[in-house]
Amino acid sequence: MKDEAQGAIRAVGLRATRQRVALLAALLASPKPVSAEALAKRLDGELDLTTAYRALAELTQADLADRIVLPEGPALYEAMRPHHHHLVCRLCGRLEDVSMCLPSTLTSQVLAKSDFASVEDHSLEFFGLCMKCAKKR
Amino acid sequence: MKDEAQGAIRAVGLRATRQRVALLAALLASPKPVSAEALAKRLDGELDLTTAYRALAELTQADLADRIVLPEGPALYEAMRPHHHHLVCRLCGRLEDVSMCLPSTLTSQVLAKSDFASVEDHSLEFFGLCMKCAKKR
DNA sequence: ATGGTTGCAAACAATTTGCACCAAA
DNA sequence: TTTGGTGCAAATTGTTTGCAACCAT
Numbered sequence A, B: 001m002k003d004e005a006q007g008a009i010r011a012v013g014l015r016a017t018r019q020r021v022a023l024l025a026a027l028l029a030s031p032k033p034v035s036a037e038a039l040a041k042r043l044d045g046e047l048d049l050t051t052a053y054r055a056l057a058e059l060t061q062a063d064l065a066d067r068i069v070l071p072e073g074p075a076l077y078e079a080m081r082p083h084h085h086h087l088v089c090r091l092c093g094r095l096e097d098v099s100m101c102l103p104s105t106l107t108s109q110v111l112a113k114s115d116f117a118s119v120e121d122h123s124l125e126f127f128g129l130c131m132k133c134a135k136k137r
Numbered sequence C: 001a002t003g004g005t006t007g008c009a010a011a012c013a014a015t016t017t018g019c020a021c022c023a024a025a
Numbered sequence D: 001t002t003t004g005g006t007g008c009a010a011a012t013t014g015t016t017t018g019c020a021a022c023c024a025t
Helices: A002-011 A018-029 A036-042 A049-061 A104-113 A131-136 B002-011 B018-029 B036-042 B049-061 B104-113 B131-135
Strands: A065-068 A076-079 A085-089 A095-098 A116-130 B065-068 B076-079 B085-089 B095-098 B116-130
Touching (some): A036 A049, A049 A076, A104 B116, B018 B036
């Protein structure tokens, strides 16, 4: 796991410091997106929260990590995986992966109708109620 | 404009205070989404920034305003209009409306494949380069 | 060796909260 | 009149920056 992290970091031209390797390894090991604070806490003593923010910014720029911004709370990070989206419970925040994506025709229609030169990316999150929270109502 | 704002506020069961009416009127008058701070500044003396935040939260809950959270910078607000999305320039932040939306079949597929009880809403923003910024490269 | 990287403290940005005063219904 | 709303100041939360010590290459 650490080896994979180390290789990936070197591959994008970054120095493989102890902290960055530990961070990416933790990210790869995490089944769910996590906040910078949670990562720093999980790796208590191995890296400072400031370093976590700096490293996450680098990994995100290098496309080794993905940064998810939700309407509430801190940004969440996950190791880069095939393009996907999320479904978030409005009440408890529970988060599930969504593999489906926009039809590519939609993106080209958006570009065609716009005054933009290019449309390169999008963010798409779904909001609803998870089973548990739906039952409580 | 103020009358429209006052009526709308009363219609959702909120008190039509001077500040709330001014805020919603400003929101209705604004062609583009604006931050709470920009609104408070625009209405300098008419309402405090704190009040702006409080009022915007109420209007948003009452579906009179929409809150847009982008990956950077403060949340932006706009008077509620028919459901739509945005296209944001990665370099200058220029923001354009997108009237197109997800095919409804996509949302039901997402629900079907998930462990959720319902999918009620989504956020969808597109990112690209506006004409001006594309030329500068 | 040396230039990028780290940790700590301090700054910052966006937003929220507490509380005494004020105003809409 | 009374219940909720407002402004101001202060607290919180999330994130960034400055800088001396440090370590990967």
